[in-house]
Amino acid sequence: MRRFTEAEVLALDAADPLAPLRDRFVLPQGVIYLDGNSLGPLTKAARERVTQTVEAEWGEGLIRSWNTANWIDLPATVAAKIAPLIGAAPGTVAVADSTSINLFKVLAVALEKRPHRRVILTEAGNFPTDLYIADGLARLLDRGHELRAVPANELAAAMDETVAVVLLTEVNYRSGARLDMAALTAPAHAAGALAIWDLAHSAGAFPVDLAGADADFAVGCGYKYLNGGPGAPAFAYVAPRHLDGLRQPLSGWMGHATPFAFAADYRPAGSIEAMRVGTPPILSLAALDAALGAFADVDLAVVKTKADRLFDIFTAEIAALCPKLELLTPAEPARRGTQASFRAENAYAVMQALIGRGVIGDFREPDILRFGLTPLYLRHADVLRAARILGEVLQSRAWDDPRFHARAKVV
Amino acid sequence: MRRFTEAEVLALDAADPLAPLRDRFVLPQGVIYLDGNSLGPLTKAARERVTQTVEAEWGEGLIRSWNTANWIDLPATVAAKIAPLIGAAPGTVAVADSTSINLFKVLAVALEKRPHRRVILTEAGNFPTDLYIADGLARLLDRGHELRAVPANELAAAMDETVAVVLLTEVNYRSGARLDMAALTAPAHAAGALAIWDLAHSAGAFPVDLAGADADFAVGCGYKYLNGGPGAPAFAYVAPRHLDGLRQPLSGWMGHATPFAFAADYRPAGSIEAMRVGTPPILSLAALDAALGAFADVDLAVVKTKADRLFDIFTAEIAALCPKLELLTPAEPARRGTQASFRAENAYAVMQALIGRGVIGDFREPDILRFGLTPLYLRHADVLRAARILGEVLQSRAWDDPRFHARAKVV
Numbered sequence A, B: 001m002r003r004f005t006e007a008e009v010l011a012l013d014a015a016d017p018l019a020p021l022r023d024r025f026v027l028p029q030g031v032i033y034l035d036g037n038s039l040g041p042l043t044k045a046a047r048e049r050v051t052q053t054v055e056a057e058w059g060e061g062l063i064r065s066w067n068t069a070n071w072i073d074l075p076a077t078v079a080a081k082i083a084p085l086i087g088a089a090p091g092t093v094a095v096a097d098s099t100s101i102n103l104f105k106v107l108a109v110a111l112e113k114r115p116h117r118r119v120i121l122t123e124a125g126n127f128p129t130d131l132y133i134a135d136g137l138a139r140l141l142d143r144g145h146e147l148r149a150v151p152a153n154e155l156a157a158a159m160d161e162t163v164a165v166v167l168l169t170e171v172n173y174r175s176g177a178r179l180d181m182a183a184l185t186a187p188a189h190a191a192g193a194l195a196i197w198d199l200a201h202s203a204g205a206f207p208v209d210l211a212g213a214d215a216d217f218a219v220g221c222g223y224k225y226l227n228g229g230p231g232a233p234a235f236a237y238v239a240p241r242h243l244d245g246l247r248q249p250l251s252g253w254m255g256h257a258t259p260f261a262f263a264a265d266y267r268p269a270g271s272i273e274a275m276r277v278g279t280p281p282i283l284s285l286a287a288l289d290a291a292l293g294a295f296a297d298v299d300l301a302v303v304k305t306k307a308d309r310l311f312d313i314f315t316a317e318i319a320a321l322c323p324k325l326e327l328l329t330p331a332e333p334a335r336r337g338t339q340a341s342f343r344a345e346n347a348y349a350v351m352q353a354l355i356g357r358g359v360i361g362d363f364r365e366p367d368i369l370r371f372g373l374t375p376l377y378l379r380h381a382d383v384l385r386a387a388r389i390l391g392e393v394l395q396s397r398a399w400d401d402p403r404f405h406a407r408a409k410v411v
Helices: A006-014 A019-024 A044-068 A071-086 A099-113 A128-141 A181-190 A282-295 A300-321 A347-356 A380-395 B006-014 B019-024 B044-068 B071-086 B099-113 B128-141 B181-190 B282-295 B300-321 B347-356 B380-395
Strands: A093-096 A119-123 A146-150 A163-169 A194-198 A217-220 A234-238 A339-343 A362-364 A368-372 B093-096 B119-123 B146-150 B163-169 B194-198 B217-220 B234-238 B339-343 B362-364 B368-372
Touching (some): A006 A380, A019 A044, A019 A282, A044 A071, A071 A093, A071 A234, A099 A163, A099 A217, A128 B128, A163 A181, A300 A339, A300 A380, A347 A362, B006 B380, B019 B044, B019 B282, B071 B234, B099 B194, B099 B217, B119 B128, B300 B339, B300 B380, B347 B380
Parallel strands (some): A119 A146, A163 A194, A194 A217, B119 B146, B119 B163, B163 B194, B194 B217
Antiparallel strands (some): A093 A234, A217 A234, A362 A368, B093 B234
């Protein structure tokens, strides 16, 4: 891995086919934003769309906008934009609620399909809410389900006839390591289990192929790489073979076949829309819908290629300037998403000092510096500059200041 | 019931202590909005707040706004504003998700507290999503729970030792009839059951006294009388006696005691915040937070008194001008919320014709005209005028036009 010069990164930016996309975003002056893997930035389209939704649709249209602005179909409209980003056929993605809640739904459906098996197999170090939700459902069912967590390299071997569901996050939130979705779904199926994939750090970051990997279910997040805004609605995927008779336990009226008939009995929609529950948060959903426009005509393979180059530039410079930082993210492009994570001493304070100088990444317990490399709006020169500022922070010990050590509520 | 003259309603408006509140709202020209019980109108405060949240907090602050704009505490901030409107002590209300999802949570908690009882008692004609959610949970548990629906006047007699939970909506969405929360919670408790109240058509409409009624749990809606915007987050109430060890099955990371420690095991918040699940939709939540400012310094008893006067003006005029309409809503103020519902022939088309003339109410299956009487922004003269326009629509048979009969997706 070699370092890049200023001239080289400027030349890369000049030749970058994705460079014009940056203009679709609203980015603050003086900031290099390397946290789009946690909260994607505002797009110009979302800014305009929210104003329109508030003033024209809610303010002027009032209740009529359910029909005239087609709020009622907005979840399906958004889902249709997400589907091609994750290799999902039309009619297999629903947009609703949060990732956690969608995971509850698909896990409940999956466990019902494997009534005689009791193990939910996951990776040790999977994102905690996935574990918490599985635990919550297992306690509620009270049928002896066990959440079994093993290291990534032991997953395939652990797939036996006791396993009902394999529940995995494709890209690890701490290390950025990527699991091979196809290579892990196949043995799950061979063992008679179903596979649920959490795409929180995948959707919008690189090409995902749910259909090609033969995944059974998936969930994912609207506010990270999809740039939908803080707490944007999440999505759920159900493979075509599981759509027939689809019914999930959070059977709210918006998942009913005819919600406005106000029938006494629940009858599921008969489509992926059975994943819906209550009235969707329209303002947040409108922002997500508009933000997805930033992906129009974008080839995610090109995005991943650029992200890999950003990774090379960034990590080579850090290796040279910050030799004590330990790169946690796999070097092989196919084995990682589009973030770079480092283990560092005083990581929390280092990150605060870095943010104070305009380079925004984030900290993860216990000692991780995490940086999202998001090609829609980052330039090659940005990540070189960010690495150099990190080098200065470490060399000058700028982090060694009490104000950078006081933990904020959200890290 | 006597009719009011134009001069009388103008005098009432001139003397109305709530009249200045109308200026807090953004109301379209030429519209009399009688559907605030379905979707409350935009407030000026929400309009400004959403712009600030999008542009300054998301756009400029980016991920930092979780701390700097205190997004992380926004659900609790909003909950603290809702609590006094529903007679809830501090620390007993959480804001999260949708009404349906919150009902799932509290019903699961309640059923777990009555493990040997199998009946969920509700009112026949309760809002369908409440029934659907109870059905979904009962199916998931698969322990023989039965949803038993009886007419309102048979509820108390049906509360026996088989009943785990009494699940009621205080104000019926069709008729506007109000159940006596205290008078029905007491026999539920006497029978050893727990009481869950759905406040969808109560919160913000009149004084609710959850603590005084000794309710165990409640849920409610942010986008009706609270004016939080389309699909605004909902709320859940848990009585202080049930807070100790509170844990609900949708155990997502935001309900964890220390979400940003990313611990492997779920440990509930140890407070009402254990009702939270995933990342909240901040744009929608910010709108709700700002909208609640419209209730600052407002006495809901005064609101209900004005709503009753609006009801008298509106129904007396309709009785005189539209003798064929049958008032479904109880005449006694204590026995109703703040809507007026009528049974009408060709109700759907009548409502469309009325909306075409600027009076917005809504239709409910199979033959109901429904009107919300919301004193924060409606004038006495508005409802008199609305009644007269309805009279004209019926007298002129304006509804007898094919374009008013074509059913829209959302009614």
